[in-house]
Amino acid sequence: MPGTVEIPKEKWTGAIRQVTLGATADQGGSRARTVTVGGETTLPFLFFEGAIPNPPVIALEVQDSYPADWSPVLLQAWGDALRDPATWARKAEELGADLIMLRLRGVNSNGQLTTTAQATATVRAVLQATGLPVIVRGPGQAERDNELLVAVAEAAAGERLALGLCEDKNYRTIVAAALAHGHLVIASSPIDVNLAKQLNILISDMRMPLDRVLMDPTTGALGYGLEYTYSVMERLRIAALTGDSMTQQPMICFVGEESWRQKESRAASGVPAQWGDLEKRSVTWEIVTATTLLESGADIVVLRHPKTVGVIRNTIRKLMAQ
Amino acid sequence: MALSGLEIYKLLPKTNCKECGFPTCLAFAMKLAAKQVELDACPYVSAEAKEALSAAAAPPIRLIKLGSGRREFQIGNETVLFRHEKTFFNKPGLALRIKDTEPAEEITAKVETVHTYGVERVGIEMTFNAIAIENASGDADTFARTVAAARAKTDLPFVLMSNRAEALKAALAQEGGHKPLLYAATVENWEAMAEVAKAGGVSLAVRSRDGLDELADLTTKLSNAGIADLVLDPGSRDLAGSLAQLTQIRRLALKKNYRPLGYPIITFPGEVASSEEEEVVAAAQYVAKYAGIIVLDHFDPAVAYPLLTLRLNIYTDPQKPISVDPGIYEFNHPGADSPLLTTTNFSLTYFSVAGELDGSGIPSWLLVCDAEGMSVLTAWAAGKFDAETIAKAVKTTGVAEKLNHRKLTIPGHVAVLSGELEDELPGWEIQVGPREAVDIPAYLKVWKQ
Numbered sequence: 001m002p003g004t005v006e007i008p009k010e011k012w013t014g015a016i017r018q019v020t021l022g023a024t025a026d027q028g029g030s031r032a033r034t035v036t037v038g039g040e041t042t043l044p045f046l047f048f049e050g051a052i053p054n055p056p057v058i059a060l061e062v063q064d065s066y067p068a069d070w071s072p073v074l075l076q077a078w079g080d081a082l083r084d085p086a087t088w089a090r091k092a093e094e095l096g097a098d099l100i101m102l103r104l105r106g107v108n109s110n111g112q113l114t115t116t117a118q119a120t121a122t123v124r125a126v127l128q129a130t131g132l133p134v135i136v137r138g139p140g141q142a143e144r145d146n147e148l149l150v151a152v153a154e155a156a157a158g159e160r161l162a163l164g165l166c167e168d169k170n171y172r173t174i175v176a177a178a179l180a181h182g183h184l185v186i187a188s189s190p191i192d193v194n195l196a197k198q199l200n201i202l203i204s205d206m207r208m209p210l211d212r213v214l215m216d217p218t219t220g221a222l223g224y225g226l227e228y229t230y231s232v233m234e235r236l237r238i239a240a241l242t243g244d245s246m247t248q249q250p251m252i253c254f255v256g257e258e259s260w261r262q263k264e265s266r267a268a269s270g271v272p273a274q275w276g277d278l279e280k281r282s283v284t285w286e287i288v289t290a291t292t293l294l295e296s297g298a299d300i301v302v303l304r305h306p307k308t309v310g311v312i313r314n315t316i317r318k319l320m321a322q
Numbered sequence: 323m324a325l326s327g328l329e330i331y332k333l334l335p336k337t338n339c340k341e342c343g344f345p346t347c348l349a350f351a352m353k354l355a356a357k358q359v360e361l362d363a364c365p366y367v368s369a370e371a372k373e374a375l376s377a378a379a380a381p382p383i384r385l386i387k388l389g390s391g392r393r394e395f396q397i398g399n400e401t402v403l404f405r406h407e408k409t410f411f412n413k414p415g416l417a418l419r420i421k422d423t424e425p426a427e428e429i430t431a432k433v434e435t436v437h438t439y440g441v442e443r444v445g446i447e448m449t450f451n452a453i454a455i456e457n458a459s460g461d462a463d464t465f466a467r468t469v470a471a472a473r474a475k476t477d478l479p480f481v482l483m484s485n486r487a488e489a490l491k492a493a494l495a496q497e498g499g500h501k502p503l504l505y506a507a508t509v510e511n512w513e514a515m516a517e518v519a520k521a522g523g524v525s526l527a528v529r530s531r532d533g534l535d536e537l538a539d540l541t542t543k544l545s546n547a548g549i550a551d552l553v554l555d556p557g558s559r560d561l562a563g564s565l566a567q568l569t570q571i572r573r574l575a576l577k578k579n580y581r582p583l584g585y586p587i588i589t590f591p592g593e594v595a596s597s598e599e600e601e602v603v604a605a606a607q608y609v610a611k612y613a614g615i616i617v618l619d620h621f622d623p624a625v626a627y628p629l630l631t632l633r634l635n636i637y638t639d640p641q642k643p644i645s646v647d648p649g650i651y652e653f654n655h656p657g658a659d660s661p662l663l664t665t666t667n668f669s670l671t672y673f674s675v676a677g678e679l680d681g682s683g684i685p686s687w688l689l690v691c692d693a694e695g696m697s698v699l700t701a702w703a704a705g706k707f708d709a710e711t712i713a714k715a716v717k718t719t720g721v722a723e724k725l726n727h728r729k730l731t732i733p734g735h736v737a738v739l740s741g742e743l744e745d746e747l748p749g750w751e752i753q754v755g756p757r758e759a760v761d762i763p764a765y766l767k768v769w770k771q
C-alpha cells in the first residue's frame with residue numbers, strides 16, 4: 001500500500017491586520033453595514049495552512065461627473081446612471097458591490113474645477129444613496145487632493161471612509177484629516193516593497209492606528225505591468241506573514257481604472273482581428289486582471305464593469321469554499 | 323535537488339587515492355557539489371553511486387517535450403514557487419479540446435482556427451500549443467478517424483484523451499509521430515496504458531480520483547514500469563481545491579525533492595465552469611499557479627488574447643530591469659506638426675504615458691529617454707533625467723528632422739528643468755506638460771504649435 005504524502009506546510013508567524021470600513025449609526029456613522037478586510041494568516045486561499053477570516057471584497061467605482069472619457073463599453077453598460085453619482089452608487093449596490101469607491105475628479109464635464117462645497121455635496125449624496133461603506137479618492141494632484149479631501153473628511157465625520165491616495169510626497173494633510181474625523185487612509189506606493197513599508201511607517205508615526213490603513217501597491221493592468229504588481233504583492237504578503245509588521249496592511253487594487261484605460265478595453269476598430277470582439281475582450285481584460293491580483297493577495301478589488309462584479313463575486317465565493 | 327559535498331562524499335570510495343587529481347575524496351566531493359568537476363574523473367565510483375548522483379542532479383520537476391518540429395513545446399523543469407525568486411521558464415501549453423462526437427465540419431473548423439491563431443505582443447508571436455481530442459464516443463474507430471482527420475489539418479501536438487488503452491493505441495497509429503500526450507492512466511487501467519505509452523515512446527498523463535496519495539502511488543508504479551515522461555492530473559477541478567493541490571505538488575517537488583510528484587500538471591478549467599467567464603477565471607489561476615498544460619473547452623479570440631497576454635506577463639523574467647527601449651515612439655500616425663513629449667524609460671511610466679497618448683486619439687511623438695529604467699521623479703532625483711540627458715536624446719535620435727516645429731513638452735514634475743534645457747537645446751521652446759499621465763489627453767487638446 002502507498003505511503004501517505006506528507007504535505008509541506010509553511011509555519012507563518014505573522015497576520016494581516018483587520019481593517020473595518022464604514023461605521024453604522026451606533027458607531028457614529030450612517031452605514032447600513034460595515035466591511036472588514038484582512039486577518040489572513042496564510043497566502044491567498046491556501047486554507048490548508050492558515051485562516052482567511054474575511055473574504056476579499058469588491059468595490060465599484062463611481063465618479064463625481066459624467067466620465068465622457070471612459071470606454072464606450074462602460075458608457076453603454078451603465079447608461080444614464082453615470083450622469084448622477086447617487087443613482088450610480090445605488091445601481092452599484094444593486095449589482096452586488098461591497099463598497100463604493102467614489103473618485104472625485106475635481107472637474108466637471110466642462111473642465112471647470114469643482115469647489116469644496118460641490119465635492120462634499122457629492123459625497124453626501126452618495127452616502128445617502130447607499131448603505132455601503134465608501135472610499136473617497138481625490139483627483140490625484142497634491143493641492144487639490146488636500147483641499148477636497150479635508151473638506152470631505154469633515155463633512156462626513158465618523159463615517160469611517162477610506163481616503164486616498166496618500167503618497168510619500170503628500171500624506172500629512174490627508175492623514176491628519178482622517179485622524180481628526182474618524183476615517184481610514186489608503187497608502188499608495190509605486191510597486192516597491194520598501195517604499196510601501198516606509199510610507200506605512202511615516203503614516204503610523206503620525207499616530208494613525210494601523211488598523212485604519214489600507215495599502216495600494218499600484219496596479220498594473222494585464223499587459224501593462226500586471227506582473228510587477230503581482231510579484232510585489234506576493235513579496236509584501238510573504239513579508240507580512242513572516243512577521244514584518246509594516247507590511248501587514250490589507251491591499252487594495254484599482255483594477256478597473258487601470259484595465260479600462262488600455263487600448264484593449266477601448267478600441268473597436270483599427271486593431272488586429274485576433275483581438276476579437278471589443279466588449280468580450282474588454283470585460284475579460286478586467287476579469288483576468290482582477291483574478292490574478294486576488295491570487296496574489298488583493299483584499300479589495302475596485303472594478304468598473306457590472307458584468308465583472310458578478311464574475312468576480314462568484315470567483316471569490318469559489319476560492320473561499322474550503 | 324543537488325546533493326551537498328558531504329552527501330556526495332558518502333557515496334565515494336573514501337580511499338583518497340588521488341587519481342582524480344584531488345588530495346582526498348572529500349576535496350573531490352566538494353568540487354563535485356560546486357559543479358566544478360565531472361564525476362568521471364574518479365575511476366572508482368560504483369554503479370549505485372553513479373545512479374544516486376545522477377538522480378540527484380535531475381531537475382525536481384521533469385522536463386516533458388510534446389509534439390515535434392516547429393510546434394514542439396516543453397513544460398516542467400520549473401525551479402521556484404514565486405516568480406520574483408527567479409523566473410518561471412516553460413510557459414504552460416494552451417490547448418483546445420474537441421470531442422470525437424462533434425460533427426466533422428465543426429472539428430475541422432476548430433482545428434483550423436486554433437492552428438492559424440497567432441497574435442503579436444511586444445514583438446512576440448503568441449499562439450496556442452496543442453489540441454486535445456477526447457474519445458467521447460467510446461468507440462476506438464471513431465476516435466482514430468477523428469485523430470486522422472485532425473492530423474491532416476495541423477502539425478500541432480495532440481493530447482489524446484480516452485480511458486481505454488485500445489482506443490489510444492488506435493489513435494496513436496493515426497497520429498503521425500508528433501509525440502502526443504496520452505490521457506490518462508488511472509488506478510483501473512494503468513498497466514495497459516503504460517504498454518501503449520511505452521510502445522509509442524510517448525508521454526503519459528496520470529489521473530487520480532483520490533488525491534495526492536493515489537497519484538504518487540500511480541506515478542511510482544508507472545515509473546517502475548519504465549515510463550519516465552509523466553504528466554499529473556491530481557483530480558481537483560474547483561478553484562480552491564486545485565489551487566491547494568497544485569501548490570502542494572509544486573512545493574513537494576521543489577522543497578522536498580519528492581520524485582513521485584516531480585512532473586508538470588495538466589488542468590481542465592472548463593470542466594466545472596458553468597460559463598465561459600468561469601473557465602477564463604480558472605485558466606487565469608492555472609497560468610499563475612503552476613499548470614503545465616491548460617485544456618480549454620472554448621475558443622474565442624477575445625478570450626484567447628487576454629489569456630496569452632497573462633501567460634506572457636507571468637513568464638516574463640522578473641530580474642529584467644523594468645524598462646522599455648529608449649527612442650522615438652509614434653501615436654496615432656503623427657506628422658511634422660504633431661506635438662513632441664518626453665518621458666523616462668521606466669516601463670510603467672512609459673505604459674501609462676503611452677496609454678494616454680494612444681487613448682487620446684491625437685497624433686503625437688514621444689521621446690523616451692534612457693533614465694536607467696527609473697520613473698520621472700526618481701530619475702530626476704538621481705540625476706538620470708536631467709537637461710543633459712534629455713538634450714542628448716533629442717540630438718542622438720534626430721527627432722528634429724521629423725518635425726517642422728521646435729517645441730518639446732516635458733513632464734510637469736520636472737518643470738524646473740525648462741531653463742537649463744533651453745540652454746542645452748538652442749532654438750527649442752520647452753513646454754511644461756501635466757504632472758500625471760492621466761491629464762495628457764486634456765493637455766494635447768489645447769496644445770498649439
Ligand code: SF4
Binds near residue numbers: 334337345364365367
Ligand atoms: S579518484 Fe576517486 S577514490 Fe581516488 S581520491 Fe579521487 S574521489 Fe577518491
